[in-house]
Amino acid sequence: DAGVIQSPRHEVTEMGQEVTLRCKPISGHDYLFWYRQTMMRGLELLIYFNNNVPIDDSGMPEDRFSAKMPNASFSTLKIQPSEPRDSAVYFCASTETELDEQFFGPGTRLTVL
Amino acid sequence: GENVEQHPSTLSVQEGDSAVIKCTYSDSASNYFPWYKQELGKRPQLIIDIRSNVGEKKDQRIAVTLNKTAKHFSLHITETQPEDSAVYFCAARTGANNLFFGTGTRLTVIP
Numbered sequence: 383d384a385g386v387i388q389s390p391r392h393e394v395t396e397m398g399q400e401v402t403l404r405c406k407p408i409s410g411h412d413y414l415f416w417y418r419q420t421m422m423r424g425l426e427l428l429i430y431f432n433n434n435v436p437i438d439d440s441g442m443p444e445d446r447f448s449a450k451m452p453n454a455s456f457s458t459l460k461i462q463p464s465e466p467r468d469s470a471v472y473f474c475a476s477t478e479t480e481l482d483e484q485f486f487g488p489g490t491r492l493t494v495l
Numbered sequence: 496g497e498n499v500e501q502h503p504s505t506l507s508v509q510e511g512d513s514a515v516i517k518c519t520y521s522d523s524a525s526n527y528f529p530w531y532k533q534e535l536g537k538r539p540q541l542i543i544d545i546r547s548n549v550g551e552k553k554d555q556r557i558a559v560t561l562n563k564t565a566k567h568f569s570l571h572i573t574e575t576q577p578e579d580s581a582v583y584f585c586a587a588r589t590g591a592n593n594l595f596f597g598t599g600t601r602l603t604v605i606p
Contacts, residue, residue: 425596427595
């Protein structure tokens, strides 16, 4: 398996633009997590899905952020409109019910100018 | 929700010495405690974990201890090597599958 796949790896955009981050979990994993990592706040859980259903989105900072998981092999995290304070590395991770370990993707480094 | 605190934020040791990183958690229902290592520009990767029914676990030069009464757990790295230099994160899980991470410890091993 190729592991968790994220795209793009780097994104530079201007304030006010829409940003869409993509994630493909490991095949067979039924949990998918979106994290944001910054120097100031560390690793924060934004939202997680189980069997494509959002379970806890209490970490989503505000209405500008939304996440979807239309099927077991794809999820998106969208920011609209983006702001400079959204600049961070966004990680996607997946696991399955019988496992403990969460497997992280390579991350997307987002810079909002 | 769960609150995980991690100390120290930075740690420098001489090669060959031991390194200890400590974490505390707030929710007594937490039952799983992993440690992740993140090298510069890379993704976090699990290096060791422990469940609440175990007090200590060891894997070669790495060990983790858990004190449920005091609600703290620690990572111990012995005979440190330059390749151990990275940021280490502790985490706690309370039954569901979401992890609450500590703020990280930047470990530097000086050759």
